[in-house]
Amino acid sequence: MNVAIQCRDLKKTYDGKLHAVAGIDLKIQAGECFGLLGPNGAGKTTTIEILEGLLEPSSGEVEIFGYKWKTHGRQLREWIGISLQETGLSEKLTVREIVGLYASFYRNPRDSDEVIEEMSLHEKADSWVGKLSGGQKQRLVIATALVGNPRILFLDEPTSGLDPQSRRQLWEIIRRFQLRGGTVLLTTHYMDEAERLCDRISIVDHGRIITSGSPALLIERLCGTQLVEFVANNALGEVVTDGWDHLPGVESVKRENGNILLSVHEPHVTIPALLAAAQQRGLRLEHLSTRQASLEDVFVHLTGRHLREN
Amino acid sequence: METTIKKQIEIIELDKPVPERLLPVRLAAQNGRWSGYWHLLKARLTELRREPGVVFWIFGFPLLMAVALGMAFRNKPPDVSRVAVIASPEAERIVALLNSAPHPELVRADVLSEIDAHHRFQFGKYDLVVRVKDSDTLVYEYDPTRPESVLAHVVVDDQLEIATGRKDRLQSSTRTSTEPGSRYIDFLIPGILGMNLMISGLWSAGFVVVDMRQRKILKRYVATPMRRSDFLLAISTSRLLLMVLEVLLLLGCGILVFHFHIVGSWASILLVSMAGAFTFAGMGLLAASRTQKSETANGIINIVMIPMWMLSGVFFSYEHFPGAIQPLIKLLPLTALNDALRSIILEGAPLRVQVPRLLVLCLWGGISFIFALRWFRWT
Numbered sequence: 225m226n227v228a229i230q231c232r233d234l235k236k237t238y239d240g241k242l243h244a245v246a247g248i249d250l251k252i253q254a255g256e257c258f259g260l261l262g263p264n265g266a267g268k269t270t271t272i273e274i275l276e277g278l279l280e281p282s283s284g285e286v287e288i289f290g291y292k293w294k295t296h297g298r299q300l301r302e303w304i305g306i307s308l309q310e311t312g313l314s315e316k317l318t319v320r321e322i323v324g325l326y327a328s329f330y331r332n333p334r335d336s337d338e339v340i341e342e343m344s345l346h347e348k349a350d351s352w353v354g355k356l357s358g359g360q361k362q363r364l365v366i367a368t369a370l371v372g373n374p375r376i377l378f379l380d381e382p383t384s385g386l387d388p389q390s391r392r393q394l395w396e397i398i399r400r401f402q403l404r405g406g407t408v409l410l411t412t413h414y415m416d417e418a419e420r421l422c423d424r425i426s427i428v429d430h431g432r433i434i435t436s437g438s439p440a441l442l443i444e445r446l447c448g449t450q451l452v453e454f455v456a457n458n459a460l461g462e463v464v465t466d467g468w469d470h471l472p473g474v475e476s477v478k479r480e481n482g483n484i485l486l487s488v489h490e491p492h493v494t495i496p497a498l499l500a501a502a503q504q505r506g507l508r509l510e511h512l513s514t515r516q517a518s519l520e521d522v523f524v525h526l527t528g529r530h531l532r533e534n
Numbered sequence: 535m536e537t538t539i540k541k542q543i544e545i546i547e548l549d550k551p552v553p554e555r556l557l558p559v560r561l562a563a564q565n566g567r568w569s570g571y572w573h574l575l576k577a578r579l580t581e582l583r584r585e586p587g588v589v590f591w592i593f594g595f596p597l598l599m600a601v602a603l604g605m606a607f608r609n610k611p612p613d614v615s616r617v618a619v620i621a622s623p624e625a626e627r628i629v630a631l632l633n634s635a636p637h638p639e640l641v642r643a644d645v646l647s648e649i650d651a652h653h654r655f656q657f658g659k660y661d662l663v664v665r666v667k668d669s670d671t672l673v674y675e676y677d678p679t680r681p682e683s684v685l686a687h688v689v690v691d692d693q694l695e696i697a698t699g700r701k702d703r704l705q706s707s708t709r710t711s712t713e714p715g716s717r718y719i720d721f722l723i724p725g726i727l728g729m730n731l732m733i734s735g736l737w738s739a740g741f742v743v744v745d746m747r748q749r750k751i752l753k754r755y756v757a758t759p760m761r762r763s764d765f766l767l768a769i770s771t772s773r774l775l776l777m778v779l780e781v782l783l784l785l786g787c788g789i790l791v792f793h794f795h796i797v798g799s800w801a802s803i804l805l806v807s808m809a810g811a812f813t814f815a816g817m818g819l820l821a822a823s824r825t826q827k828s829e830t831a832n833g834i835i836n837i838v839m840i841p842m843w844m845l846s847g848v849f850f851s852y853e854h855f856p857g858a859i860q861p862l863i864k865l866l867p868l869t870a871l872n873d874a875l876r877s878i879i880l881e882g883a884p885l886r887v888q889v890p891r892l893l894v895l896c897l898w899g900g901i902s903f904i905f906a907l908r909w910f911r912w913t
Contacts, residue, residue, distance in 0.1 A: 276757055277757070278753065278756070278757055278913065298759055301757065301758055301759040302759050304757075306754075306757050308750060308753060308754060308757075310750055311750060311754050312746070312748075312749030312750040312751040312754065313751065313754075314577065314581055314751065316580075316581050316584040316585060317577055317580060317581060321577060321580065324573065325573045325574070325577050326758060327562060327565075328565055328569040328570045328572070328573035328574075329565075329569075329570045329573075329755075329758040329759050329760040330565065330758070330759055331564060331565055331759070332561060332564055332565075333561070333562050333565065334559050334560065334561055334562060335559075335560040335561060335562045336562065338559065338560045352584075368754070372758065372759075373559060373561065404558075404559070
């Protein structure tokens with residue numbers, strides 16, 4: 225398989241002090257959808273803008289299909305389509321005019337009308353950009369990225385601030401691009417987005433990659449597949465948090481504000497044992513629930529923090 | 535439990551068969567070298583046309599200003615000096631003398647009591663108080679700090695002397711001039727043209743670029759294969775096209791409304807205007823080269839603009855300023871532009887006379903452009 229994006233020991237320092245990016249290595253195969261996942265300020269945007277050729281790294285190397293930005297900048301720009309975290313579009317131009325304008329920058333662009341149609345913007349083709357809704361604007365941003373018929377899509381938080389309906393629409397657009405053989409690199413701080421879209425992800429924190437792999441693999445490896453969550457009270461109403469490690473099938477135990485979180489592989493084995501143990505010790509269980517482990521749990525497991533909190 | 539169910543539904547929706555539209559994409563015709571430039575220029579002009587504010591400031595505002603100022607200074611009747619003669623036996627004779635003088639229309643004389651005369655003089659109703667001491671001796675009371683009072687003093691004295699038989703030793707004749715070519719409006723229109731070229735050059739090259747940078751439009755552009763020179767070229771071209779419109783509209787309006795007469799050649803006017811547009815576009819780009827916020831750009835542009843607005847002879851001649859600073863004023867680009875426009879439009883001066891002024895313009899413009907390009911930031 226072809227390597228689409230590769231970088232080695234990427235570092236970016238602002239004013240010689242702050243390490244926005246502190247040594248990132250990536251190797252993304254052609255046709256892959258790769259996600260950079262992390263909280264705000266983790267260095268995702270700096271990383272993706274270096275890969276897009278918009279920022280110079282302080283050190284480290286970037287190759288896109290084996291070419292470097294310094295020597296083949298123009299050629300590489302023909303091959304990539306991007307959506308910035310905040311993209312400005314001229315408010316007083318129409319959808320058709322904007323897509324046509326971006327198409328004019330590329331040597332072999334796609335048919336503008338087909339792109340507009342694919343983004344479900346054909347009804348708005350002659351509306352001013354200023355009159356579009358948030359979701360429509362974001363689809364127009366993606367349209368400007370797709371109209372150059374790119375081989376790689378760089379999407380920096382493509383769905384932040386969108387309603388669920390628009391997010392799902394965008395996911396489908398991204399999947400379709402990938403199914404046509406395109407490579408996607410996206411950043412997000414939405415777990416479900418990464419789980420749904422990405423073949424592989426890297427979790428980024430403080431400018432470094434803490435772990436990489438497919439979402440399912442990461443969850444499986446770090447959190448087990450299922451989580452059993454409950455609160456246990458004794459007869460006096462006090463919370464009891466210890467003594468759960470030896471239940472069958474439990475891989476790890478975590479305590480969070482009095483809540484007990486058990487990582488398990490087979491809940492049907494663990495739960496009956498849990499109920500029996502509680503009864504035996506004269507404890508009352510509250511809020512007993514089981515759920516699928518998510519990337520959020522992976523992140524908490526690795527950093528002790530939640531992704532969305534700041 | 536609820537969230538789990540929801541997730542299941544979403545997955546089902548996403549995993550439905552891929553739509554049949556997943557055929558290879560349809561490509562448009564291959565783009566040529568200038569396709570990006572043409573589209574940028576077209577987009578720029580379209581945006582301008584849809585921005586009513588821009589249309590007003592570039593076209594409406596200078597026209598309104600020319601019309602308003604032109605009206606204000608057009609048909610002003612000659613000043614009448616108002617004189618209060620303090621009541622006395624001889625007062626009526628003085629009034630009669632003024633009325634029989636060669637130009638009775640220059641003076642309006644009234645006989646008033648002493649208290650009234652002084653009171654109204656103080657409030658500016660009269661420009662001069664005349665007290666008759668005896669038949670041959672007059673006392674003029676006037677305020678030397680009020681130009682109309684000074685004028686009244688001279689006019690009344692002059693008229694009375696002539697009426698009582700003064701013989702002038704010098705033979706002189708006068709001719710009034712309100713013909714096209716030497717009126718205030720004739721002075722004004724080239725000045726407004728110059729001012730307008732400055733304003734729209736600084737704004738459309740400077741402010742617009744900063745605005746696009748602030749809204750990350752520039753950043754998005756440079757992530758495409760767009761040639762950066764094409765972008766700057768498109769901005770400059772749109773400026774030149776607008777310049778031609780501005781010149782034609784303002785001068786055309788002057789010709790139609792004020793019977794403005796253009797002595798020099800249109801080609802010279804357009805050439806000088808082009809130099810002006812180039813200069814101020816360069817200065818605008820320089821002001822915009824690194825500025826991140828449009829508010830800052832606003833301030834910088836005003837700092838550049840306001841001194842020239844006042845010093846460079848837009849509304850009145852800079853000859854009024856002290857001689858010591860006049861060489862400096864002449865080095866300002868707007869002064870050079872205004873002087874060149876006036877001498878071509880009003881005097882029909884040939885282009886070769888304008889070389890020093892064009893040199894001043896090109897130096898300002900050229901140096902600005904060089905630094906603007908060196909410092910220019912896209913993000």
